[in-house]
Amino acid sequence: MKKYFLILLLFIFSSYSYSQKGKAILILKDGTQINGIGEISGFSSIITVKFKNDTLKYKTYNSKEILGIDIFEKDYKRKFMYRNIEGEKFPRILELISVGDLSLYLRLYDEGSFIKAVFNGAVSQDADFWLSIPRISYFIGKGESNNVKNFYTRGLPFSKSFKNSVKDYFNDCPELIAKLENDGFSKNNVFEVVDFYNRNCYKSTSLAKEENKN
Structure with a gap:
């Protein structure tokens, strides 16, 4: 039962979904910027970027076509960039938190997931509390380099x-x-x-x- 619980727990973590949508600027490989509506959505392992403006319906983009996307929340701009994570085969879309000699990024996960459990490792249908386990992964890269390395992950068992x-x-x-x-x-x-x-x-x-x- 304990083994089953751990497998279930890891499956839930890998299935976190994410969604961010709003007024946006799409940044192309050649540096061109296009105004429109952007959406970042999907599961933790497969995040997609969608964008539309007056000339097209929603279109999905990947790292071969764009550098990233800026999404506006009221007066605040959130910047998302494709970066190569050490040890992973394909670039991932990460949120840029700060730029400097070392720049800081975080990886997108849903912070609204809750897991019903008890600490002895058994799943109880009668458990009367909820254990909140938000997962956030932080990455660091030099300056504006496309290459980043995992620094710290919180909310993941045994990390x-x-x-x-x-x-x-x-x-x-x-x-x-x-x-x-x-x-x-x-x-x-x-x-x-x-x-x-x-x-x-x-x-x-x-x-x-x-x-x-x-």
Whole structure:
């Protein structure tokens, strides 16, 4: 029963759906920008970009045709770009959170999924509580590079902890690690971690790496 529960749990995670729609700008490979209505939807493993304007009905686009899409929420613009994730065969559409020496992205999952369960590993039809497990994956790339690497995933069973993820990825920045150990960062501070590294460590560590090559 416990094994079945774990398989069911992982299946639910892999089936998360996502949908984002609104006024948008489609960004083509040649840099052309087209105004219209955009939609990002699908399952966590297969996210599609659809777009329409005055000249066409909804058309689905992939990474061979476009760089990404900007979708507006009131006065706020959310930027989505196709990026190559280390270890994956095909580019994925990711949301760009910040641009810098190291840029931060997140992968799209539905945060509204709830799983009815009990902590002993058995599924109970009479369980009287809901366990909310939102899943978000963060990725880091250099500047505007098309290549990114997974940094930290939250909400996935048995995934690496936030603290260990920071220690592994930013082991060349002792100031950041010291701040982490003193509870200066939590799993809600992913943006702040990357920003701290960009401001305090990136240039010095990059220079050191170049000197070691020569």
